[in-house]
Structure formats: C-alpha cells, structure tokens
Amino acid sequence: MIANELVSNNGHLVIGGVDSIELTKKYGTPLYVFDVSEIRSQIRKFKSAFENNDLKYQISYASKAFAIKAIYQVMKQESVHIDVVSGGELYTALQAGFPSSKISFHGNNKTFEELVMAVKNHVGVIIIDNFYEIELLSRILKTDHEKINVMLRLTPGISAHTHKYDQTGQTDSKFGFDVGSGQADKAMKQVLDDPNMHLKGIHAHIGSQIFGTQGFTMLADKMVELAKHFQREFNYWPEVINLGGGFGISYTKDDDPISADEFIGKIANELKKACDNVPEVWIEPGRSIVAPAGYTLYTIGSRKDIPEKISYLSVDGGMGDNIRPALYQAKYEAVVANKMDQPLTQTVHIAGKYCESGDILIDQQRVPDTNPGDILAVLDTGAYGYSMAMNYNRNPRAAVVFVENGQDKLVVKRETYQDLTSLDLDY
C-alpha cells in the first residue's frame, strides 16, 4: 500500500535511500528492489512482540516467499530460523552459508532424495506431513544410523478466511495429519515408537494472507487441546507448538492487517490461560517479512485507448514476474516513480506484456499523465513474486537489487537470452 514512500526533490520515488530511477538506469527493468532495512524491521517487530509477552519463541522465515542466497544471508544476520519446502530451497540456503541446525524442512511430498539430503545435512527439524514420509524417513535413519528432530504437521480443521488457494488448515486440505479422524494419533504413536526420531513438537498452518486474530487464537486453543490429548494418550507434552505463518499484509487501502503485537499478545493470553507449562512458540512468517519491503519497477510502453472504456497501459513485465493477480486475483497499488509530484489525472488498467488476456497486474490504477519510458513501481511485491517467477513466452527473469542505507547491491543477475537456451539440446 502507498504509505510514506519517500520522494526526492525532483519527484522520484526513493527506496532505502536510493533514487529508484537511478536504479532503473543502472540495472534495467523489470527490476525487483528490496529495502532490506524494512525486512529487518519486520523481524524485529515479531521478536519484540514475543519478548513483550514473555514467551519463549522462535521465528522461522518461510522462505518460499522469497528464496535467494542473499535473503538467507540476511536471515542469518538477524539470527532467525528458516523453513524450506524443497531440495532446491535447502540447497540455496546451504550455499548461502545458512546453518542447517536452524532449518525446518516442510512439504507434503518430500522425495526420498530430499529426505536423504535433509538427514545428511542434519537439518534442525523435519516437519512430517504424512504416513508415507514417516516410513521413508524411518528407513533412511535406520540405514544411515542417524537421529533427527521431527514435528508433526496437523490439520486442525480450521478454515481461514482467505483465498481458497491460500487455505491449508481445513479438514480436506492436502497438507498434514487430520486430527478429527484419528490420523494424528496414529502418526504420533508411530513417531514416538521410532528410536531415531525425536518428536520436538506439533505444527499447524491455517493459510496465508489472513486478517484478524480469530483464526490464530482458535488455532492456539486447538493446539493446546491437542497437546493435552497427547499427554493423556501418550504421556507426551510438546517442547514446541508451531503455529505456522499466514499473517496478512496491506496491499491496498482495503486491507487491514493486524500488528505482530496484537496477535502475539492474544496468542500469549490463550496459551497462558490454557496451560501451566507453556511450550516454546514458533511462527513461520513469510509474506509479512518480505512483501512490504519489495517493489517491482517496470518501464511503461504501449497504451491502448478504447472509446468510453478504461485505457490499457502496458509495462515490460507482468505475470512472469508477478503471477499473483492472475492466480489469486490479488490486488496491488502502483505509483509512477518518476512523477511522484504530479497530479493523478486518469484511471488505467496496468497490463503486462505476456500473451494472455488475464495478464493484468492492476485492474484499475490512478496515475498521472504518462509517456512511454516512464517508470511504474508496483508496491509490496516482495513475497511470492520472484519466488514464483517464470519464463513464459521466453521472457528472461528480472534482476533483484537490495538497497539499504543509501547503497544498492545486485543480488540476482538478470537472465539473458543465452541463459534461456542453456538447458536446451539440439535434436
């Protein structure tokens, strides 16, 4: 959302102390730009909310939101944990020098090879999702004479109010062990009986881009209820209750997210009310840590005016660098980064350059008078943008730049046409 974006004397958008137009001249467009101090400040807000509520905690950045070496290095500097959901994310984190003991490994269909990789690299915890995984992991640990920490991902039967594709906690979700039908009990027994698995705790994640505290307080209650049930049935009390991620952010003025203080305060209350021995609480924020720090800069090109209809203003990127509007009807706001001081005179559709009618980045955006060559900055694109980027229409993926304290640093190079054909073989 347009907050207090900084504007230079010549009407340019300034990100992290750097003129955004200078960035486009140096690195080209489309360009992802991240204000790293904003990322650090989001993490610190989560930390202080836990500390203010006197809870033992861990923040595990859900790196599917944005998974490149440089972000894992920022997470290492901030002393937080991370989650990975694939061998590729795990590989990138390890290449970045991220300590494996602070990595949680998620996924509803981890392959044998991925589990071997996680075990060999001694990841901090494997979050087990299903019975097939218990069987695979058990076999690997036995053969390799290894022991590992695990958590069980439970499906608590809570439907979060968010886009259908972003719900994960309802009973018919593809993720986790269903608690209603006794699957969770069966999984608990199998894991407790395995001498090579140490059951560190229980996990649940109800979805993504969730507003309000109700879903999370219901989840905290449910997890305590389950912990008490496991104590009665198996004499097991979790060291950790992992409540997942999903904290919504404000993409437009219609979005009203909750503050870290508010929801962690509520969760702390619920947990302290419900049990004497409150387990360590882990959360897995992805979007809320990186989305607000991200901007995508595009060059405005063609324009199509249609009598009595809204005009199309096209940019040099689109669904390949931000699939979210096409996939979830996600809404964004944008500014014309070189005309921040000019009056907004018209409403336009912001169209991408991909060969799809659905490639519309913003349905209706107020902008000043524009010309080809002006720079459009779409705001809050730091999560699920680059990490979901693709090469549709053989468009190269955009570069990524980090800015902090007035300095800019290229952290992912722009793909070239040569890169695009580098895996192709002749026939």
Ligand SMILES: Cc1ncc(COP(=O)(O)O)c(C=O)c1O
């Ligand atoms: C298990 C798990 N944890 C954390 C997250 C991060 O969610 P978000 O980026 O909405 O915080 C996800 C994604 O929805 C997830 O599946």
Ligand SMILES: N[C@@H](CCCC[NH3+])C(=O)O
């Ligand atoms: N990719 C989704 C969120 C991730 C869901 C992960 N379980 C989005 O952009 O909203």
